[in-house]
Amino acid sequence: MYVAVKGGEAAIDAAHGWLAAERRGDPALPELTLDQIAQQMTLAVDRVMAEGSCYDRGLAALALKQARGDAIEAAFLLRAYRTTLARFGAAEPLDTGGMRIARRISATYKDLPGGQVLGPTFDYTHRLLDFALAAEGAPPATVPEREADTAVVPRVAELLAREGLMQREPQGEAEPTDLTRDPLTFPADRSARLQNLARGDEGFLLGLGYSTQRGYGNAHPFVGEIRQGRVTVEFTPPELGFPIAIGEIDVTECQMVNQFKGSLTEPPQFTRGYGLVFGHGERKAMAMALVDRALRAEELGEEVTAPAQDAEFVLYHSDNVEATGFVEHLKLPHYVDFQSELENIRAMRADAMGALKQAAE
Amino acid sequence: MEQGYNFAYLDEATKRMIRRAILKAVAIPGHQIPFGAREMPLPYGWGTGGIQVTASIIGPNDTLKVIDQGADDTTNAISIRRFFARVAGVATTEHTAEASIIQTRHRIPERALREDQILVYQVPMPEPLFRLEPRVAETRRMHALAEYGLMQVRLYEDIARLGRIGTAYNYPVMVNARYLMSPSPIPAFDNPKMDRMPALQLFGAGREKRIYAVPPYTPVKSLDFDDHPFRAIRAPHACTLCGSTSSYLDEVVTDDRGGRVFVCSDTDYCQSRREKAA
Amino acid sequence: MNDLLPGFADPVLDAQSAFRAVLEAMSRPGRIVAIDRLPEAPVPLMPAAAAVLLTLADADTPVWSDAGDRVVAWLGFHAGCPIASTPLAARFVLATGAAPALDALDPGSEEEPQFAATLILQVQALERPMDGGPEARRSESAAYADKLGSGWRLTGPGIEHAHHLHVIGAPTDFLAQWRAQRPLFPCGVDVILCAGTRLAALPRTVQIEEG
Numbered sequence: 001m002y003v004a005v006k007g008g009e010a011a012i013d014a015a016h017g018w019l020a021a022e023r024r025g026d027p028a029l030p031e032l033t034l035d036q037i038a039q040q041m042t043l044a045v046d047r048v049m050a051e052g053s054c055y056d057r058g059l060a061a062l063a064l065k066q067a068r069g070d071a072i073e074a075a076f077l078l079r080a081y082r083t084t085l086a087r088f089g090a091a092e093p094l095d096t097g098g099m100r101i102a103r104r105i106s107a108t109y110k111d112l113p114g115g116q117v118l119g120p121t122f123d124y125t126h127r128l129l130d131f132a133l134a135a136e137g138a139p140p141a142t143v144p145e146r147e148a149d150t151a152v153v154p155r156v157a158e159l160l161a162r163e164g165l166m167q168r169e170p171q172g173e174a175e176p177t178d179l180t181r182d183p184l185t186f187p188a189d190r191s192a193r194l195q196n197l198a199r200g201d202e203g204f205l206l207g208l209g210y211s212t213q214r215g216y217g218n219a220h221p222f223v224g225e226i227r228q229g230r231v232t233v234e235f236t237p238p239e240l241g242f243p244i245a246i247g248e249i250d251v252t253e254c255q256m257v258n259q260f261k262g263s264l265t266e267p268p269q270f271t272r273g274y275g276l277v278f279g280h281g282e283r284k285a286m287a288m289a290l291v292d293r294a295l296r297a298e299e300l301g302e303e304v305t306a307p308a309q310d311a312e313f314v315l316y317h318s319d320n321v322e323a324t325g326f327v328e329h330l331k332l333p334h335y336v337d338f339q340s341e342l343e344n345i346r347a348m349r350a351d352a353m354g355a356l357k358q359a360a361e
Numbered sequence: 362m363e364q365g366y367n368f369a370y371l372d373e374a375t376k377r378m379i380r381r382a383i384l385k386a387v388a389i390p391g392h393q394i395p396f397g398a399r400e401m402p403l404p405y406g407w408g409t410g411g412i413q414v415t416a417s418i419i420g421p422n423d424t425l426k427v428i429d430q431g432a433d434d435t436t437n438a439i440s441i442r443r444f445f446a447r448v449a450g451v452a453t454t455e456h457t458a459e460a461s462i463i464q465t466r467h468r469i470p471e472r473a474l475r476e477d478q479i480l481v482y483q484v485p486m487p488e489p490l491f492r493l494e495p496r497v498a499e500t501r502r503m504h505a506l507a508e509y510g511l512m513q514v515r516l517y518e519d520i521a522r523l524g525r526i527g528t529a530y531n532y533p534v535m536v537n538a539r540y541l542m543s544p545s546p547i548p549a550f551d552n553p554k555m556d557r558m559p560a561l562q563l564f565g566a567g568r569e570k571r572i573y574a575v576p577p578y579t580p581v582k583s584l585d586f587d588d589h590p591f592r593a594i595r596a597p598h599a600c601t602l603c604g605s606t607s608s609y610l611d612e613v614v615t616d617d618r619g620g621r622v623f624v625c626s627d628t629d630y631c632q633s634r635r636e637k638a639a
Numbered sequence: 640m641n642d643l644l645p646g647f648a649d650p651v652l653d654a655q656s657a658f659r660a661v662l663e664a665m666s667r668p669g670r671i672v673a674i675d676r677l678p679e680a681p682v683p684l685m686p687a688a689a690a691v692l693l694t695l696a697d698a699d700t701p702v703w704s705d706a707g708d709r710v711v712a713w714l715g716f717h718a719g720c721p722i723a724s725t726p727l728a729a730r731f732v733l734a735t736g737a738a739p740a741l742d743a744l745d746p747g748s749e750e751e752p753q754f755a756a757t758l759i760l761q762v763q764a765l766e767r768p769m770d771g772g773p774e775a776r777r778s779e780s781a782a783y784a785d786k787l788g789s790g791w792r793l794t795g796p797g798i799e800h801a802h803h804l805h806v807i808g809a810p811t812d813f814l815a816q817w818r819a820q821r822p823l824f825p826c827g828v829d830v831i832l833c834a835g836t837r838l839a840a841l842p843r844t845v846q847i848e849e850g
Contacts, residue, residue: 376658
């Protein structure tokens with residue numbers, strides 16, 4: 001006699017217990033601390049903060065630990081926590097011109113005011129596995145001495161803009177769109193697009209950005225400037241009426257310089273693609289800048305032909321928390337709908353077989 | 362109840378935003394209203410829209426039932442029911458008749474719903490036109506103009522090619538003769554239950570960030586043609602457990618030699634029939 | 640600000656309860672619903688209208704009101720809503736006296752009819768003639784029966800056959816205004832009628848006839 005399946009509740013509890021044991025791994029080994037993750041897995045923490053839309057190294061480290069190192073799962077944990085926080089208002093725009101710079105490079109000038117600052121980059125490392133790292137207890141590396149440079153480092157885009165060669169972005173007083181509070185609508189303004197990209201999946205943006213370099217979209221990008229470092233966050237409490245500093249965060253900014261042939265109303269000039277992400281996320285900031293520029297095709301009167309230029313396509317599919325949820329929901333039971341399909345296909349086959357048989361006779 | 366979170370998890374500003382959307386959805390039956398869906402602690406695609414709707418309407422006097430595939434004991438239904446027991450401390454039930462709010466994925470209970478009940482659907486893809494036109498800006502225009510010829514054409518192509526309409530679930534409906542609406546992926550068998558239902562029906566799509574509604578006693582008509590009227594499909598068998606010949610059945614494979622039984626998908630309905638018979 | 644009356648005693652659960660009342664009213668047009676967890680409202684704001692506004696209005700919804708400074712201050716403090724300078728610019732329009740015309744309010748657009756305004760219209764009384772509450776029983780007095788008029792017969796989504804509703808104190812040309820906005824559907828203003836602690840709603844879909 002068939003008995004209906006029961007016991008889902010017990011199965012869920014058992015699965016959670018097993019998951020916790022897997023997360024911990026061999027209990028004979030010391031447990032990872034959040035400080036270790038925050039200090040030694042910094043780029044993973046940065047990515048989780050960026051895609052989790054929440055700047056908090058400690059929470060991002062916790063999310064990574066809980067997620068067993070799965071960056072998307074960790075970003076999801078952080079976002080779900082973020083939504084429960086009270087919102088006090090919008091910060092003043094970050095002044096990345098006043099950044100305390102750890103790294104700053106330009107590909108468009110050999111040298112420039114403020115200089116090229118290589119910083120802590122993988123760029124010129126040889127990708128040879130360092131077996132010395134496998135043996136723990138190596139003496140700590142030291143940061144090379146460097147002149148304390150507090151001078152303001154002018155931005156490359158600004159140097160071009162002063163000459164009239166770089167299109168200036170419109171200044172607006174309006175508070176930018178906030179996609180965590182309002183749904184995406186189309187046409188999406190630049191602030192909505194940039195926020196979407198800043199929260200977007202690094203891999204998705206990387207692939208899209210790459211596609212613009214391979215002919216899918218008419219891109220001729222130069223890295224005007226990448227800068228990475230620390231900026232001050234300011235907030236104006238309504239009761240004070242003037243901005244006060246509330247903290248400092250690390251960000252990576254990329255400004256891509258692109259040629260623009262001009263239009264009826266604008267002379268030929270350079271236009272910019274912009275990328276800004278939490279922490280050290282150079283790859284993501286560059287990909288974001290490429291895609292931002294591609295998404296400006298329509299407003300600049302360029303032909304929209306490539307996936308990266310298609311705002312609905314890009315913005316609706318960039319979010320990895322949404323994407324992973326919907327892709328993975330396919331493993332939820334669908335047997336009710338499948339049953340309908342079964343009955344339908346059986347009926348259609350019966351019709352078709354009958355017709356074939358008739359034809360054969 | 363879980364400490365550190367607001368009643369029913371969502372903050373009050375979010376609830377107000379969702380409540381405003383729900384009221385407008387009721388006032389414009391079948392029209393999808395974009396809303397600022399929040400990130401929930403459950404994954405997108407797993408019922409976050411339904412959960413946000415339920416969280417915005419539920420109160421301490423409610424009794425909640427959650428079903429997935431018609432069953433209360435499927436893992437995702439258990440998970441959602443536990444979530445509300447945890448964050449709202451509400452009573453839960455597996456009995457359709459005892460529930461004031463029923464959150465569902467993919468089914469409408471067999472037992473007729475009453476005026477004092479609200480049915481909340483989890484919706485993965487609220488746009489009925491998305492396979493014909495993926496662009497949201499374009500479908501919005503089509504709804505504004507009630508331009509639904511494309512959908513009729515698609516259904517008719519099925520008839521021309523297959524002799525019947527090939528859609529067996531998520532079968533599109535017209536609400537109050539104005540808006541084309543996705544009933545969510547319920548089997549077409551359930552579509553007629555939506556028509557002039559005494560209970561309020563609310564639909565939440567979290568990932569797609571849309572809310573819509575069908576008020577009580579509102580005409581809901583499955584699209585069809587005079588020469589090919591809509592047909593509700595069910596397996597032509599009786600339930601192995603309760604003998605029902607009118608409920609929607611799941612086919613359960615019992616061995617690898619073609620053995621199978623058919624049982625009610627609505628577990629509460631099946632159980633109460635068996636209790637009555639005993 | 641010293642004479643500011645309190646809002647909801649329990650902002651979370653009172654709002655939930657009031658919302659369910661409004662949802663019930665909007666889902667079943669013309670059915671009278673009582674709100675039982677009410678704030679203390681400053682005159683001339685009726686308790687039901689006050690509960691509706693505290694439940695639905697906030698910083699994202701400009702409110703237009705004819706109810707005077709005390710009410711505006713109370714709304715600003717408890718709901719934090721901006722005050723619209725014209726009825727057209729408001730998401731919620733509160734009318735305690737002579738109501739602005741329906742066509743002076745935002746009806747939404749065909750693509751986004753959800754942005755239509757909601758009119759919260761205070762009236763003297765709401766009665767359901769069929770079963771007769773205490774007020775209806777008093778209506779034996781000829782003057783009151785006269786005021787009741789023939790009442791409204793409502794049909795449309797949310798209504799099984801027909802709902803009957805007596806509204807005392809609605810604008811005299813209200814039905815004509817309502818008929819004028821019906822062809823605009825899906826655009827149109829939704830109305831919440833409030834009388835004392837009770838309310839009834841008229842979503843834009845409802846058809847109203849006399850009788």
